[in-house]
Amino acid sequence: MDVPTTVSTALEDRPVSGAVCLEAGAGVGNTTAGLLAAGASRVYAVTNDIDHAATVEERVARDEPDRTTVLEADLRNLPLADDSVEIITAHGLFNVVSPASLDAIVDELTRVAAPGSHLVVDDYEPLPDDAAMRDLFALENAASELATGGSALTFYPAAVLRRLFVGEGWQFDRTRTLLDPVPWTEQHVRAHANVARSLAEDVPGELGEELSREAERLVTTIGSESIGEMYSIAFRLPD
CATH class of the missing domain: 3.40.50.150 (Vaccinia Virus protein VP39)
Known part of the structure; x- marks a missing residue:
């Protein structure tokens, strides 16, 4: 290996x-x-x-x-x-x-x-404020907070x-x-978006659906990022 x-x-x-x-x-x-x-x-x-x-x-x-x-x-x-x-x-x-x-x-x-x-x-280290990945991590944490009561990530x-x-x-x-x-690759971006979407499935109603849509939008928007x-x-x- x-x-x-x-x-x-x-x-x-x-x-x-x-x-x-x-x-x-x-x-x-x-x-x-x-x-x-x-x-x-x-x-x-x-x-x-x-x-x-x-x-x-x-x-x-x-x-x-x-x-x-x-x-x-x-x-x-x-x-x-x-x-x-x-x-x-x-x-x-x-x-x-x-x-x-x-x-x-x-x-x-x-x-x-x-x-x-x-x-x-x-x-x-925590990402700078202008990092696109910061938005994806924030979404993942929001979905986790709503689904489990705790954040998924803390830097x-x-x-x-x-x-x-x-x-x-x-x-x-x-x-x-x-x-x-x-180097946050497309694979990394997709993996974190998938976690967010999985958590969003446990969030009832339109909010869960909106979180899933936003995760998919961020995959397209970010692509990959080195930061x-x-x-x-x-x-x-x-x-």
Whole structure:
């Protein structure tokens, strides 16, 4: 499995070889693949999404069964022992974490980290006001609020996440830019519009229909857009 450049760049200055690692928010397993390629002795890929868990098993774990464990679990309650991992990654995780869950997840990642552990957090700065993608994300959040009572996306500045982890005892190590600008492709635009439309199906009446129409309009209007920044911040837990 190919490892995205953003993943390999974020990991290249971390001592992954021989380490026990946790990919927090496994998605489709890109960072699990990156950790394995960098020589991790064991990777725990954790996700609360059953489809993502199956994808990681299919794309990554079946080729490295002795070094990969896929866990379908809530990051607020990790099925791992205290001080049990040495490298933690959160690649594109926090933009789908609500503010209400931030503290609990930070606490759990800190609990399972052994003294001297490294943590890498990669995510997106909030988009500028004139970004067309900002309108699509706002629509996705509006549909989510109406359908579920909570937002689908929250883009935290690097400074916010840095303060949270430093407050839990992590020492800030470095920051770097992974993408500037971020290439939001037609595939990305369509994927987010599809999420908005799926959520809109649970919004009754004309409002749900209007949200779906607006999602489709934005797909046509945006097409693709290169804007914004993806950052990587790294920390180390004192010995």
